[in-house]
Amino acid sequence: MQETPVLPKPDALSSAGCATCPMNRHLARLGVNVDNWDYVVALAGNPNTGKSTVFNALTGLRQHTGNWPGKTVARAEGGFEFGDKRFKLVDLPGTYSLLASSVDEEIARDFILFGQPDVTVIVADATRLERNLNLVLQILEITDQVVVCLNLMDEAKRHGLMVDDRRLARDLGVPVVPTVARRGTGIPELLQAVHDVATGAVKLRPRRLRTTQNEALDKAVATLTAQIEAAFPGLPNARWVALRLLDGDASIERAIRDGSLGDLSRGERVAAPDERLRVAEVSA
Ligand SMILES: Nc1nc2c(ncn2[C@@H]2O[C@H](COP(=O)(O)OP(=O)(O)OP(=O)(O)O)[C@@H](O)[C@H]2O)c(=O)[nH]1
Ligand SMILES: [Mg+2]
Numbered sequence: 001m002q003e004t005p006v007l008p009k010p011d012a013l014s015s016a017g018c019a020t021c022p023m024n025r026h027l028a029r030l031g032v033n034v035d036n037w038d039y040v041v042a043l044a045g046n047p048n049t050g051k052s053t054v055f056n057a058l059t060g061l062r063q064h065t066g067n068w069p070g071k072t073v074a075r076a077e078g079g080f081e082f083g084d085k086r087f088k089l090v091d092l093p094g095t096y097s098l099l100a101s102s103v104d105e106e107i108a109r110d111f112i113l114f115g116q117p118d119v120t121v122i123v124a125d126a127t128r129l130e131r132n133l134n135l136v137l138q139i140l141e142i143t144d145q146v147v148v149c150l151n152l153m154d155e156a157k158r159h160g161l162m163v164d165d166r167r168l169a170r171d172l173g174v175p176v177v178p179t180v181a182r183r184g185t186g187i188p189e190l191l192q193a194v195h196d197v198a199t200g201a202v203k204l205r206p207r208r209l210r211t212t213q214n215e216a217l218d219k220a221v222a223t224l225t226a227q228i229e230a231a232f233p234g235l236p237n238a239r240w241v242a243l244r245l246l247d248g249d250a251s252i253e254r255a256i257r258d259g260s261l262g263d264l265s266r267g268e269r270v271a272a273p274d275e276r277l278r279v280a281e282v283s284a
Contacts, residue, residue, distance in 0.1 A: 034079035
């Protein structure tokens with residue numbers, strides 16, 4: 001595999017939580033003030049991995065967190081400033097895969113696929129890495145702009161699990177930042193990684209299968225992708241849509257037939273903040 005530039009990463013766990021650390025000084029939590037952002041960052045990941053905990057740590061908001069899957073059911077938005085850049089952070093419902101099977105999962109899927117975030121932070125549970133990597137690999141198929149937040153490192157340690165995060169970063173081709181979000185451990189390093197990926201200070205080349213290894217299928221995917229792009233100009237990830245159609249995904253087929261896929265390409269369904277959670281449940 002090709003050597004990929006990843007972030008030079010200090011020992012994240014040792015420096016985290018230090019209020020006087022230089023990296024911490026640059027974070028300004030902006031609460032619900034998300035105007036004039038430079039970059040949009042999505043928080044994706046399996047249910048119950050600590051996405052909302054990370055969201056709260058970065059924005060200063062109080063999005064509900066809880067120790068059961070499915071706590072977050074809609075999008076929430078908040079802001080932070082770091083390194084002279086303003087970031088809009090979008091907390092998403094948990095999802096096991098981009099093949100959404102519930103409304104919450106669809107909200108997450110639509111934003112990841114069609115919301116065009118500048119960076120997608122995938123919050124992964126270090127104690128259940130194998131299951132969590134399924135979503136990581138799916139997202140790496142559609143975007144280079146990914147940071148993996150390897151959370152619940154305290155739980156992993158408690159269970160005697162060692163995760164080689166440097167090796168994982170090398171193998172995936174994207175930064176991997178170990179964190180204990182509940183304690184703020186690793187958050188400065190996460191911020192730095194997000195900043196560097198967003199600004200292009202590091203260029204990533206994730207590990208990716210470029211073909212399906214099947215000539216007929218590759219041809220069908222290419223033909224269908226071109227047709228989808230022609231029908232829905234500006235739609236991101238048309239190749240992913242083509243693959244889902246060939247797989248017989250009924251919801252995608254419906255979105256094409258009724259034209260709602262076009263709304264996604266114009267950002268209509270993903271651009272407006274979800275009012276249910278915008279301000280009511282969160283406060284600075
Ligand atoms: N031990 C430990 N607990 C954590 C850590 N990060 C978050 N938690 C806890 O894990 C639980 C789930 O956290 P949430 O932030 O609600 O997780 P989520 O990914 O937003 O969950 P959904 O919205 O349901 O997908 C909460 O009880 C958090 O306090 C961590 O690093 N270590
Ligand atoms: Mg949540």
